[in-house]
Amino acid sequence: xREKKKEIPEGVIRRMPRYYRKLRELLEQGVDxxxxxxxxxxxxxxxxxxxxxxxxxxxxxxxxxxxxxEFLKNRIEQILGLDKTYGMVIFGAGNLxxxxxxxxxxxxxxxxxxxxxxxxxxxxxxxxxxxxxxDTADFATYIAENPAEIAVLTLPETQAQQVxxxxxxxxxxxxxxFSPADIQISDPKVVIENVxxxxxxxxxxxxxxxx
Amino acid sequence: xREKKKEIPEGVIRRMPRYYRKLRELLEQGVDxxxxxxxxxxxxxxxxxxxxxxxxxxxxxxxxxxxxxEFLKNRIEQILGLDKTYGMVIFGAGNLxxxxxxxxxxxxxxxxxxxxxxxxxxxxxxxxxxxxxxDTADFATYIAENPAEIAVLTLPETQAQQVxxxxxxxxxxxxxxFSPADIQISDPKVVIENVxxxxxxxxxxxxxxxx
Numbered sequence: 001x002r003e004k005k006k007e008i009p010e011g012v013i014r015r016m017p018r019y020y021r022k023l024r025e026l027l028e029q030g031v032d033x034x035x036x037x038x039x040x041x042x043x044x045x046x047x048x049x050x051x052x053x054x055x056x057x058x059x060x061x062x063x064x065x066x067x068x069x070e071f072l073k074n075r076i077e078q079i080l081g082l083d084k085t086y087g088m089v090i091f092g093a094g095n096l097x098x099x100x101x102x103x104x105x106x107x108x109x110x111x112x113x114x115x116x117x118x119x120x121x122x123x124x125x126x127x128x129x130x131x132x133x134x135d136t137a138d139f140a141t142y143i144a145e146n147p148a149e150i151a152v153l154t155l156p157e158t159q160a161q162q163v164x165x166x167x168x169x170x171x172x173x174x175x176x177x178f179s180p181a182d183i184q185i186s187d188p189k190v191v192i193e194n195v196x197x198x199x200x201x202x203x204x205x206x207x208x209x210x211x
Numbered sequence: 212x213r214e215k216k217k218e219i220p221e222g223v224i225r226r227m228p229r230y231y232r233k234l235r236e237l238l239e240q241g242v243d244x245x246x247x248x249x250x251x252x253x254x255x256x257x258x259x260x261x262x263x264x265x266x267x268x269x270x271x272x273x274x275x276x277x278x279x280x281e282f283l284k285n286r287i288e289q290i291l292g293l294d295k296t297y298g299m300v301i302f303g304a305g306n307l308x309x310x311x312x313x314x315x316x317x318x319x320x321x322x323x324x325x326x327x328x329x330x331x332x333x334x335x336x337x338x339x340x341x342x343x344x345x346d347t348a349d350f351a352t353y354i355a356e357n358p359a360e361i362a363v364l365t366l367p368e369t370q371a372q373q374v375x376x377x378x379x380x381x382x383x384x385x386x387x388x389f390s391p392a393d394i395q396i397s398d399p400k401v402v403i404e405n406v407x408x409x410x411x412x413x414x415x416x417x418x419x420x421x422x
Contacts (some may be wrong), residue, residue: 013414013418014414016417017410019403021410072357080413081417081421095314096314098306099309099310106409107407107409109412139237157317174416174419176412176415180318195408199318201316201404203227203228204404205292206227207224208360208385208402211384211402
């Protein structure tokens with residue numbers, strides 16, 4: 001049974017992938033246990049922060065011994081939900097959508113792209129990596145036969161909300177939104193993660209211009 | 212003269228691009244002024260948050276009148292540094308780097324991609340959109356003749372730090388890092404903005420798996 005996690009601060013959750021990645025690296029290097037002080041040093045955070053972060057999930061250190069890396073890596077894998085598999089459908093077969101379809105993540109993740117959709121007749125039917133681009137108009141039929149959990153939106157802002165609604169109607173439970181649109185979904189169980197590249201570039205530019 | 216901005220919370224800065232985008236939209240729709248209450252409603256935040264955010268930069272509301280949209284848009288443009296132009300070089304001509312090179316942002320931004328570099332002999336010299344991929348080994352010579360402000364890293368983790376060092380030696384002042392590497396730059400004036408796509412997908416997966 002998973003522990004109740006609703007109250008965990010978003011900042012803690014956002015640090016978990018970094019711990020996960022580092023623990024995988026250590027395991028690959030043959031390290032099997034580590035003190036919280038040493039883990040803190042190589043991750044450039046404080047030992048106290050690591051302990052506090054992990055305590056949100058029950059805490060996994062043995063006092064005086066430190067962390068068993070394989071155990072901790074496996075627990076974070078479970079916490080992040082990486083012990084299951086996830087089907088993804090990409091909407092938008094432009095530059096970014098095509099890159100996402102062909103992308104190999106830097107560490108193995110249990111997500112696989114099932115299909116790539118677009119509404120442009122010039123693009124539908126073309127090949128992008130191993131995928132033949134499908135027509136967004138056929139999504140409802142597709143998803144009824146090929147369930148998927150995650151929709152990736154690499155669409156113009158003007159199309160994003162409508163396609164998000166279509167995805168949710170088809171049973172999609174998570175939206176990875178690369179469009180600048182503020183997607184609104186009435187079902188609170190559908191999760192949305194935004195990656196706003198233009199906004200990120202503007203923040204970079206702010207910091208650059210104030211140096 | 213720019214006001215001193217060092218103490219402005221990062222959360223405030225990260226909301227500025229969203230205001231900027233919304234104000235542009237309103238102007239395009241022919242709206243020229245708006246109350247803070249109405250701006251709050253369409254942005255799905257509180258009027259108090261908007262006032263507090265803008266007060267970090269001096270505040271721009273006229274009591275009882277609201278905001279002059281063109282004035283406010285122009286001020287946020289200045290605050291974000293969007294009133295200057297920026298040259299970008301992309302390192303890594305893989306799927307993501309190529310998508311970035313060909314990408315047209317959803318709103319006009321004063322950034323232009325100057326060149327695309329890779330160290331793979333099979334890729335150097337090939338065309339990506341309008342760019343011929345240059346050899347990373349030639350970067351020092353290139354940048355001496357073609358100054359640029361921003362380096363975009365779409366590289367494997369193992370190459371990111373070395374290429375970031377090379378970029379900074381060449382005069383690059385900002386790094387937009389898409390690799391999962393934790394880049395360390397000793398010069399505190401060089402700014403780094405990380406976009407960790409795998410980490411973002413893991414956070415999405417956490418929220419999905421706890422629903």
